[in-house]
Amino acid sequence: DAGVIQSPRHEVTEMGQEVTLRCKPISGHNSLFWYRQTMMRGLELLIYFNNNVPIDDSGMPEDRFSAKMPNASFSTLKIQPSEPRDSAVYFCASSHGLEKYNEQFFGPGTRLTVL
């Protein structure tokens, strides 16, 4: 049974370039979350979707960040233009709804380095 799939696993880009991170949630899960993890700030929730609809994007740091979920099996997180301070590990997670007892299943993460 495939878990949450993220691609790419590693991304190195130069400042100013557009970066697109991809996520495929677990089949049947209808909630999807994007997180960012850094040493300084720990794990931060950026945005989450329920039934493909963005529910709360208050964690998105700036307008340079955008996320979409065009269908139940795919989501993207885009940074345009990228900056060195965006360097982090970005995790996607999915769950079977937004009830408080629903655990989230995490992907392996995308390690982004912006030079």
Add this chain to the structure above:
Amino acid sequence: AQSVTQLDSHVSVSEGTPVLLRCNYSSSYSPSLFWYVQHPNKGLQLLLKYTSAATLVKGINGFEAEFKKSETSFHLTKPSAHMSDAAEYFCVVSDRAGGFKTIFGAGTRLFVKA
């Protein structure tokens, strides 16, 4: 307002000795509580969760946690540490009151010495 505090940023134990990772939470209602583990360069994996059933929750790899409402605590324990337990551990509180809220603790890094 919800919050979660992991009382130790680092814990070091010897292999074969008990593990205690401390977590205190604040929630206005009846939350669910989780412990996740993150091994180096990996995603987070659920260890166990409390959802208002039994207060002593058993998880994977011999870990367990006890929900103590009077102390607002959800400490993670294991009787005997193994080298493979070296990882970062996150305590998480989740509630639905006022909208979906899931708060991650800052994490506790567990070191296991041979």
